[in-house]
Amino acid sequence: MTDDGVRDEGTETTALREALAAEHAAVWGYGTVGAALTAGSRPQVSAAENAHRDVRDRLAELLQQRGDDPVPAEAGYALPFPVLSAVDAAALAVVLEDGVAAAWVRVLDQAVQSTVRRMAVDELAGAEVRAVGWRGAAVRTPVTTPFPGLPQG
Template identity: 35%
Template sequence: MTARPTNLSRRAVLRLGALGGAVAAALPLAACSGAKDDSPDPLAALLAMAEADAAAARKLAADGPAGQVADARAAQAAALKAEVDRLNRPKKDTAPAPGPTSLGGFKDRLAAARQQAESLVPTLPAYRAGLVAAVAAGCAGLQRVSPELGPGADAKAVSALPGSAAKDAVDSLQKALAAEHASLWVYGLVTAFLPGDFGEALKAGRAEHTARRDALTQMISAASATPVAPEAAYVPPKPVTDTASAAALVASAEADTSAAWQAVVTHTDDAGLRGMALQALIAAARRGTPWRQEAGAKPTAVALPGQPA
């Protein structure tokens, strides 16, 4: 029987539901533990750097690449501050080095912020891990806005993990697999609407999505579950008629993929699985930036990939 086409926008509902559950689950644990943590907040240094970057970029320009850095880093700082203020742990001197005085100076700065965020993800509670993973992916995506900012390092290669690592996150892995299936379908659809000079980007995107699809299929099977199958067709949010609309659809698919992988980060305590999901989230964010740029989307880079807008 032919599968019924599925509207890609339904994932937005799933994302909100998954995030709400993760936050709700995290709060009672903290409240019931009765133990007060007097150590400095590990997010404080990440927050201080984001605030300094936003201020420095704003001095350079209100628009263009510098303006995008300022807006994105300000959004990251606001999200981090809300979480730091929520726990209200002891403060310490976390003043970072002064922000860059030129756009090119943000190349190393964004790379450092990404590295700092990546190193924290395996050690944090679920909700915080998801937020910090989004910050890492946002910095990685920003580096593709302008040659002066990057291009930045690509995400690490994907590899399947043992089934035992996946058992606590099968549902979120199934959603990630569904997103990978949909993305591969999108990459196939848009080929007819994009000129030949997009060939390398399409080839690279399909290769990455195929590798992650295959790894997910192997992991879910190893966890004694049946991997979700691709649907026969998917309904794009908007008709695809030209280069801009094709690029917008690919960007939308990468955003859905980002959300699915960010949910994996928040649904497992396994460091290996979190690391794999983090790299997949970073990869989707980095692929999404040039497609958003081609589609004329504003901003070009998403500040917190995978997080609800």
């Protein structure tokens, strides 16, 4: 929410740009997740990575249609913690999905078009469903959260 509570296409576009940045990070991060997991987990990683690539591309197209330059991917990212095991990799996937979820909640908060909000609710749900699986793999309990994308507390 903006400080003055005003929302317009500008606030919506800014939130979409932030979501695109988060999707770029997720695509990159899943490369690291996949490298640290066994072959048996690859389908789950591939599905998640492809989902983020797809929404990244749709976001970029949407922003281009608005005459906005899509946010490019960063040249590199640092891991939030060392990824030394399969559990670490799953924990990183949770971080990625939680980051994406927060970005989509921000879009919901800032959007003025219902089509954008529909995209946001769909992608937010997808991120949380993936996160549930990764929290389990990261041996976290509970595997669910009542308010995905919103600050806890």
